[in-house]
Amino acid sequence: MSPEGLLTIGELAERAGVTVKTVRFYSDRGLLPATTRSSGGHRRYGPEALDRLRLIRSLRALDLPVPEVGRVLDQGDGLTGALEDAVDGQLRALGSQLTALRWREAALRLIRDCPAEDRADRLRLVGAVSTPPSTAALARFWRGALPVRLSPRLVSSILDYAVPRPPADPTPAQVLTFARLHAIATAPCPAGDPRRAAGNRTDVVRHPDVLYDGLFDAYTLAAAGLKADRTPERGQALDCFVAAHADARGLPDSPGFRRRLSGMLARGTDPLIDRYWELTGELTSSPEPTLGAVHAWLRSALHTDVTTRAG
Incomplete structure (x- = not known):
């Protein structure tokens, strides 16, 4: 150590247990600035550089990138915010x-x-x-x-x-x-892709937000019946489901509308989408039924309702 209490780059490296190349690397990137330079241009470090170098090594041991280490050191707030x-x-x-x-x-x-x-x-x-x-x-x-x-x-x-x-x-x-x-x-737009069905749909839904808001309410009601393993049936869930479709089209809920809706939903049934919902249930292993399962329950309830009315 020099009379001024300064360390050469070699002395700092030896005390910290690192190579001179490591000290030079951190110095060149501004993480470990030299206190001064000798008359010959050699770096000299104050005693505080040893603690700073040890801190840099600890941060790097956590695999923090060099720029992150620099931000932590520059904040100087007791290693709280930037380190966190x-x-x-x-x-x-x-x-x-x-x-x-x-x-x-x-x-x-x-x-x-x-x-x-x-x-x-x-x-x-x-x-x-x-x-x-x-x-x-x-x-x-x-x-x-x-x-x-x-x-x-x-x-x-x-x-x-x-x-x-x-x-x-x-x-x-x-x-x-x-x-x-x-x-x-x-898959490249297979026959069962709902986007193809959406593009070819002749049925006009004037108010899509009304439809989907109503469907969410109907699905919430129907999910309870599905979880209780009840047979698809008439009731509040089905009425809410039909009302969502009718309101979105600006039409009243009537026996005739229910027949048309049942037929339209039957034609829109697709094994590929049913398979999607089946796989979704397998992946999540959730006790809650999928939207696809609830929709199928309501579709079946509507078919039963229409068939019963016709009989």
């Missing part, structure tokens, strides 16, 4: 990495353990899904199925129900289920 923000960011990034690894592990187990004759098909399905999986394709699928004039509020609510959240720690079966959902959503 940096650590939170690292935790989010690490969580995403862990989820990706869990999905990759489950996908590998799925391919390894499946029958040999299924391996090529499952590899194709799983290979089309990113890790961690993105639900963007599923959201695009349903946005294309919804009326253009539907309010953002209702679009957001519908997507919350229609686009399942992938589990953070999936089983191989869940990886396959999500891959099948992704395949439905990304």
